Amino acid sequence: MGLEEAIESGKFIVTAEICPPKGTDISVFLSEAALLQAIVDAVNVTDCPRAMVRMSPLVLSSKLIKMNIDTIMHLTCRDRNRIAIQSDLLAAHALGIRNILAMSGDFTTMGDHPYAKPVFDLDSVQMLQVINKMNRGFDLMDNPLEGATSLCAGAVVNPGARPLGFTRIKFQKKIAAGARFIQTQAVYDTDLFNEFMDEFKSVNIPVIAGIIPLRSAKSAGFMIENIPGVKIPQTTVNRMESASEPITEGLKIAAETIERIRENCQGVHIMPIGKHEHTKRLLEMCSLL
Amino acid sequence: MIVTRSKSIEEILDQLDPIADLKICVVGCSLCAGKLKTGGEPEVKNMISQLQDNRMDVIDGVVLKHACSIESWESLIKEQPVISDAEVLLVMSCGIGVSLLGRICDKIVIPALDTVSLGAALNDEILLEMCSMCGQCTVGFFSGLCPKSGCPKSQLNGPCGGSNDGECEVRERKCIWTRIYEVMEAKNMLPVLNKILAPTEYNRGL
Ligand code: SF4
Numbered sequence: 001m002g003l004e005e006a007i008e009s010g011k012f013i014v015t016a017e018i019c020p021p022k023g024t025d026i027s028v029f030l031s032e033a034a035l036l037q038a039i040v041d042a043v044n045v046t047d048c049p050r051a052m053v054r055m056s057p058l059v060l061s062s063k064l065i066k067m068n069i070d071t072i073m074h075l076t077c078r079d080r081n082r083i084a085i086q087s088d089l090l091a092a093h094a095l096g097i098r099n100i101l102a103m104s105g106d107f108t109t110m111g112d113h114p115y116a117k118p119v120f121d122l123d124s125v126q127m128l129q130v131i132n133k134m135n136r137g138f139d140l141m142d143n144p145l146e147g148a149t150s151l152c153a154g155a156v157v158n159p160g161a162r163p164l165g166f167t168r169i170k171f172q173k174k175i176a177a178g179a180r181f182i183q184t185q186a187v188y189d190t191d192l193f194n195e196f197m198d199e200f201k202s203v204n205i206p207v208i209a210g211i212i213p214l215r216s217a218k219s220a221g222f223m224i225e226n227i228p229g230v231k232i233p234q235t236t237v238n239r240m241e242s243a244s245e246p247i248t249e250g251l252k253i254a255a256e257t258i259e260r261i262r263e264n265c266q267g268v269h270i271m272p273i274g275k276h277e278h279t280k281r282l283l284e285m286c287s288l289l
Numbered sequence: 290m291i292v293t294r295s296k297s298i299e300e301i302l303d304q305l306d307p308i309a310d311l312k313i314c315v316v317g318c319s320l321c322a323g324k325l326k327t328g329g330e331p332e333v334k335n336m337i338s339q340l341q342d343n344r345m346d347v348i349d350g351v352v353l354k355h356a357c358s359i360e361s362w363e364s365l366i367k368e369q370p371v372i373s374d375a376e377v378l379l380v381m382s383c384g385i386g387v388s389l390l391g392r393i394c395d396k397i398v399i400p401a402l403d404t405v406s407l408g409a410a411l412n413d414e415i416l417l418e419m420c421s422m423c424g425q426c427t428v429g430f431f432s433g434l435c436p437k438s439g440c441p442k443s444q445l446n447g448p449c450g451g452s453n454d455g456e457c458e459v460r461e462r463k464c465i466w467t468r469i470y471e472v473m474e475a476k477n478m479l480p481v482l483n484k485i486l487a488p489t490e491y492n493r494g495l
């Protein structure tokens with residue numbers, strides 16, 4: 001089932017993320033996609049995450065479409081001005097890509113080209129507005145398009161960010177700007193997540209919670225240090241430190257997290273550190289397969 | 290205030306390399322660069338001795354009152370006659386002063402500073418990224434605070450996902466949106482923040 005059908009049907013949505021290669025060898029990307037094909041509703045393809053140069057998500061999303069895998073293409077505001085964003089959206093539509101995750105993007109100085117010029121011509125709210133305008137057959141300046149897009153736009157929210165004041169406002173803006181689904185930053189602190197979701201009970205678009213199974217105590221430390229906005233409770237770090245089989249412990253923690261939040265959200269989004277070799281097992285552990 | 294930083298001596302020598310046998314005058318600026326200690330009297334003196342250590346032919350150094358606002362090249366020479374004997378001006382001012390000198394004189398003009406930000410001086414503190422001259426000022430929606438310059442990602446509709454516990458994910462300072470929220474709350478202006486702002490109209494004033 002593709003993402004839009006999954007949203008329509010009201011089922012608990014499962015998505016997973018693959019990162020394009022740094023280089024021209026796409027064999028690992030394709031084998032990862034094949035692993036996910038039967039077990040998720042759609043596969044996210046990231047857009048140079050952490051501002052590292054990688055292959056364009058446009059071409060890899062289109063490869064997935066050809067394999068009959070529905071895809072959610074990430075599109076950041078970091079590297080493109082409003083002309084390039086609209087150009088890529090038209091290209092995405094032509095390639096059969098139907099879901100776009102609109103995001104600001106990690107800042108340039110985080111990545112492997114710290115001296116790159118940060119673009120940020122639009123912000124994510126404005127990008128959502130552009131997508132909706134193009135769906136109605138117009139570009140940002142109201143010029144008519146020869147053929148409208150039919151794109152389902154999604155947005156990102158960090159439910160762990162505090163204080164909630166502005167997160168609340170921006171979330172509402174994203175919905176008003178036409179977001180049809182939300183994918184969240186990785187959730188470890190389920191209390192923070194549930195508190196956030198309680199605030200937004202009335203929101204009627206699906207919120208798909210991000211899950212990153214930890215692989216080791218070290219990976220927890222790395223995430224706290226390097227992934228903006230991720231909060232991992234000390235108890236979780238302790239469990240990883242004392243685990244004899246850290247990979248299994250990480251999956252257990254992820255499964256428990258899903259159990260604790262699933263009543264409060266409409267899906268989960270699996271983003272492993274590295275490959276998807278354990279994603280199927282994780283989904284089985286929480287009866288999502 | 291235009292905020293400048295000193296270039297490394299290596300980068301300066303690299304620029305001077307093709308013209309290493311020409312006579313140099315070091316030109317400072319007493320305004321922003323003077324205040325920031327990147328192009329005032331002591332910095333000009335220090336630059337002269339560094340260049341001499343590297344066997345450059347420095348004839349003198351001068352500090353202009355304001356390198357960004359000059360009556361004419363002739364009036365400048367009248368005030369600082371030594372400049373006219375130089376073949377190269379190594380300029381310790383912001384990019385505006387460098388550009389202006391490059392335009393009005395027949396000397397070779399080389400910058401000694403990097404121009405990094407439009408800032409503000411608050412007592413002894415220098416606040417960076419106060420305005421990025423976007424050309425369409427929208428700070429009226431934020432009671433004067435500027436997210437286009439204060440936020441490295443130029444977000445106009447609220448903080449990015451990396452803003453956490455009030456801190457910016459990019460710079461070591463408060464997220465500008467935390468400040469905006471606090472200011473708007475204190476001034477009973479919070480509802481204004483619900484408005485979705487359209488993309489900036491760049492270039493409209495040029
Ligand atoms: S909105 Fe534009 S003009 Fe106004 S302070 Fe910010 S950068 Fe400067």
Ligand code: SF4
Binds near residue numbers: 442448459460466
């Ligand atoms: S943390 Fe705040 S100031 Fe920093 S980039 Fe994000 S929105 Fe901008």
